[in-house]
Amino acid sequence: MPSLPADSTADVNGLAMAEEIASGALPANMLALLVDRINVGIFTVAADGTVLQWNRFLHSHTRLAPEEVVGRNLYETFPDLPRAWLERKLRSVFIIKNFSFTSWKQRPYLFRFEDHRPLTGGVEAMRQDCAFIPLVHDGQVRAVSVVIIDVTDTFESQTRLDETLAVLAAQSERDALTGIYNRRKLQEVLDLEVKRAQRYKQKFGLLMMDIDHFKRINDTHGHLVGDEAIRHVAKRALATLRTTDVVARYGGEEFVVFLPGEDLTGAALAAERLREAVRQPFTAMSDIPLTLTISIGVTGFRAEAADVTTLLGEADRALYASKQGGRNRVTTYCPPAVASSADAK
């Protein structure tokens, strides 16, 4: 192990130094040196805007030495500073006598410094967190020190994280095969829309639909064609419906459509248009002519059917009726209230 030259520390008396600092004999040299050399920006300003202190970090980044800044007005030396805001911020520290802060998230920087990593950075300006520290003496705030911390690294990783999360969020709500919303997103949309419809007394229609004889398509042409059949329905649905409608893949060959603003009649009309659009012939895998049909069940939001599970159940029952009735058709759910009032008569 390499050893230090013995004589370099031999005559150091740490205890004596600590006493010197405690008695006030050393601080001017040592603590001021620390403030000057520390790897964060520190400047101190009086209530009238005169700069009292300007450390080396700031000297290096502004290329203005203390002689050029100290004793002069901050805003005159740096006309690019957000003066109105900064004056108020400092004034509040003088009044309240308490710390104040800024974050890069809201204010990217106080001073515009070039990012000092031209090779690996790729950020146009250093991101800064600032703390405003009141220097209180005899119960009075004599000056305010501003500490500027380089948080460009944090900014970079946060930006990367945000981008990744945005991609993941988009992926997590889409069905991989068709690109339309998946069941999870549908549930989210419906939960929100049921609340909205309740609160604002709005209406909406809900369709549940299913490709007829899907198993036969798979068995006859293989699963790749089956996949194309599913994509075909999604594509036709997107082309036929309004942009405000929501189409989601609910299960294997099952889809759910949310139709804002529609009552049962309007929803049934939309379902009929959709059924008609899907049964137009198309070509799968470049050379397989196909015609397929769908069965649809229709229901709509009502005050007495004000939850997602109930509505999906109704649409499912109507869909089942379409299947029973011979497929390739639309059935509208009949609320039981009508039936029971008929019974009462």
Added chain:
Amino acid sequence: MTAPLLAEDKRDALQEIVNIGMGAAGAALAQVLGAFVELSVPRIDLVDRRRAATLFNTGSWSDNEIEVVRQPFFGGISGESLMLFDGAEPEHLADLVGYAATPSKEEQQEMLLDLANVVIGSCVNGIVEPLAEVVSFAPPSRLGGRPDAHAFVLEDVGHWQQALVINVEFKLEQRQFRCRVLVFLSETSLVRIDHAIVRFLDALAAS
């Protein structure tokens, strides 16, 4: 643990200290904003952790989104303060805090963080200074602006069972601005607060 702060005379003393401290906080806010600030009588509750979420009920508030800012403090007495703003877009306060008339989203957030820092700082200092304690503050940060603000309180986080919560509402009548400050004094601080109140009462009796 039994709650040391339930003793009535100490509770009264703390309520008195808090009333004065919050008054000072209101005055500080008024001075920074240059506007008249109204505040409610501060409420002090010993809150069980399972009930913490109910503190976010803002029954009388509008349907606006709520913006929540948090700021931890630490020292002999430590805890966390939350500030709930009625509405997340304080553009009508912009001129009071030195912003352009139509502040950007970031500027609006900064306004709320700044207001929270001022109000929380004076609230907390107003409580701990009479008790001869000193605290430091971490920077305030946004918890976001979802209407279900109680979702912010993590039920499975931390080790506390009870906390002392000081709850006060500030209003700027002419600006339709309203906010609420919740100061959570952590369980570990309760004993220290209890002792500080005893010292405070002794000093009062001696003078």
